[in-house]
Amino acid sequence: MTSAPPVETCRTDSGQARPPEQPDRGPGPGPAWAGLRTLAGQLRPQRGRMVAGVGLGLLGSLLGLAQPMAAKQVMDLVGRGQPAAGPMVILSVLVVAGGLLAGLGHYVLDCSAESIVCTARRRLAHLLPRLRVPVIEGTEPGDLIARVTSDTVLLRRAAPQAVSAAVNGTLITVATIVMMGLLDGVLLSVALTVIAFVGLVVIVVTPHIGRATRHTQEAVGRLGAGLERTLGALRTVKAAGAEPHATAALRRAAEYARRTGVRAAAWEAVSATLSAVVLQVCFLVVLGVGGARVASGAIGVSTLVAFLLYLFALAPRIGQLVEGVGHLQIGAAAAVRIREAEALEAEEVGSTEPTGAERRDDEATAASRRPSGSYERHRRPATVAFQHVRFAYRPELPPTHQHVTFTVPAGGMTALVGPSGAGKTTVFALIERFYEPDAGRVLLDGRDVRQWPLAELRAAIGYVEQDATVLAGTLRDNLILGAADATDEQIAAVLGLTRLDTMTARLPHGLDTQVGHRGSRLSGGERQRIAIARALLRRPRLLLLDEATSQLDAANEAALRDTITDTARHTTVLVIAHRLSTVTTADRILVMETGRIRALGTHTELLTHDSLYAELASTQLIGPGRRHSSKAPLPEC
Incomplete structure (x- = not known):
């Protein structure tokens, strides 16, 4: 069997491979602004x-801004011995109303944040299953998972509240400064000096926060990729005694993530600490200068108290502004990673949500071709043709196919045989359009597969891979994958054909039994039969079987071979076989060698006229009529 060669694990936005050893140096000033533009696109x-939430928060802050003036008025009235009940009521209303409006604005922003995250996740969930196979093979699945999970969490935490903090922090800071200037210009000049220093801190530190955050998220993606690799091959890791090696690799990834996280936290701490220290110094200086001005009679005590109240209100606003700018950088880094995932090359498979009219048409069509107790649709079998196909997995590698030309007529069974690496599995990959040929054409029913809508093309094909993929979920979920309209009678018929009915009968919950991660609760033979049943349930016009009986015992293999032979009467069956017993009854056999079609004929003809086929047959056959495998048949799994 021909497998795809390894490809680079890093790709650019366009999906082109790049060497994984080239580290991302992070956003400089230009990329930082580009990241903010990307974040703005996510928030749009x-x-x-968001405008409503920011507006409510801003209104609450403005009511809070009026509170020191109301407090000054209360102090002045009390100092003159006059009643202050009215101003006290006004002050109380300002406090309560400001708090309520601020809380409501916070709630509205949180709701918008959840919507933003949900939208981003839905886009990625729509995209990732549609990524082209070469892109998936060049990308770490764990890193893609991290972009859907942890990056969107950062987007949720950083985006709307950060925008609110930046907008409200800026406006309220300006308004507070104006109010402080109305009280006393000298004290304002002291405060402005401190504010300018804080602004300098923000300008210097913010790019470092964004860069460190992006490196942290990339490290988390590498850790997720390492976990996915280990858990996806856990039995192999255990059988090889490689737990220490896997653990060490995960520890290194976790340690790298810790170091990058500490670096990001350090820059955030620098920003917060400098801002807090400077504001404390500002308070002490203002208190000293203000006390001197009160003593000299330049201002009154109530003015100093009001100014200090504004200063107390200004300190958290400046902190909020600094924090908001930092969170915008974090959100921008997350938005860039999400955009990079969205820029990966995907297939055009059409909408997954049909209109009402299309849905009714689909249901009527499905009902019309749903014979009771049978899996056949009586759809006409497909024809397949390769015309001078040349294909290489990467330009720098030798071609896997070299001018491959053959025709498979409608109906019957055609077998592909040949040594490992001859290009047999690549034939299936090109028919399914997982890849596209570099030259030549692949035709289905005389029509280039590149001209077929992908959904229509693959709906006509049933494909059973050699590794018999089974997904987590129930047995029923796996069977109706791609055949959601299948009835219980059709499922029962297919279970009988693939000899899964006895297995299902002894399961505790029947078809609703959980099969475990990647079918871990099933044997290899059971997984293989489920994959075949799933393909048959779709009633394909073309059935592609990649060594689909390799893990079956002799009895089940013979029964399933009879089922495939029966299926070939109304479906075109193309099978890759390493067991010659699978192909002795094939209508025609294609012999492949080093990416070319070497010979075509029946089993008897090829035994006589093709030396390579005769050599392959000699390892499993003695004479054309007596099948003696050189290996003992695999036991029932």
Whole structure:
């Protein structure tokens, strides 16, 4: 069997491979602004709700801004011995109303954040299953999972609240400064000096926060990729005694993530600490200068108290502004990673949500071709043709196919045989359009597969891979994958054909039994039969079987071979076989060698006229009529 050669594990936005050893140096000033523009694009669909949330928060802050003036008025009235009940009521209303409006604005922003995250996740969930196979093979699945999970969490935490903090922090800071200037210009000049220093800190530190955050998220993606690799091959790791090696690799990834996280936290701490220290110094200086001005009679005590109240209100606003800018950088880094995932090359498979009319048509069509107790659709079998196909997995590698030309007529069974690496599995990959030929054409029913809508093309094909993939979930979920309209009678018929009915009968919950991660609760033979049943349930016009009986015992293999022979009467069956017993009854056999079609004929003809086929047959056959495997048949799994 021909397998795809390894490809680079890193790709650019366009999906082109890049050497994995080239580290991302992170966003400089230019990329930082590009990241903010990307973040703005993520937030744009919720701009109306965000404006409402920011507006409510801003109104609450403005009511809070009026509180020191109300407090000054109360102190002045009390100092003159006059009643202050009215101003006290006003002050109380300002406090309560400001708090309520701020809380409501926070809630509206949180709702918009959840919508932003949900939208990003839905886009990625729509995209990732549609990524082209070469892109998937060049990308770490764990890193893609991290972009859907942890990066979107950062987007949720950093985006709307950070925008609110930046907007409200800026406006309220300006308004507070204006109010402080109305009270006393000298004290304001002291405060402005401190504010300028804080602004310098923000300008210097913010790019480092964004760069460190992006490196942290990339490290988390590498850790996720390492976990996915280890857990996806856990039995192999255990059988090889490689737990220490796997553990060491995960520890290194976790340690790298810790170091990058500490670096990001350090820059955030520098920003927060400098801002806090400077503001404390500002308070002490203002208190000293203000006390001197009160003593000299330049200002009154109530003015100093009001100014200090504004300063107390200004300190958290400046901290909020600094934090908001930092979170915008974090959100921008997350948005860039999400955009990179969205820029990966995907297949055009059409909408997954049909209109009402299309849904009714689909249901009527499905009902019309749903014979009771049978899996056949009586759809006409497909024809397949390769015309001078040349294909290489990468330009620098030798071609896997070299001018491959053959025709498979409608109906019957055609077998592909040949040594490992001859290009047999690549034939299936090109028919399914997992890859596209570099030259030549692949035809289905005389039509280039590149001209077929992908959904229509693959709906006509049933494909059983050699590793018999089974997904986590129930047995029923796996059987109706791609055949959601299948009835219980059709499922029962297919279970009988693939000899899964006895297995299902002894399961505790029948078809609703959980099969475990990648079918871990099933034997290899059971997984293989489930994959075949799933393909048959789709009633394909073309059935592709990649050594689909390799893990079956002799009895089940013979029964399933009879089922495939029966299926070939109304479906075109193309099978890759390493067991010659699978192909002795084939209508025609294609012999492949080093990416070319070497010979075509029946089993008897090829034994006589093709030396390579005769050599392959000699390892499993003695004479054309007596099948003696050189290996004992695999036991029932």
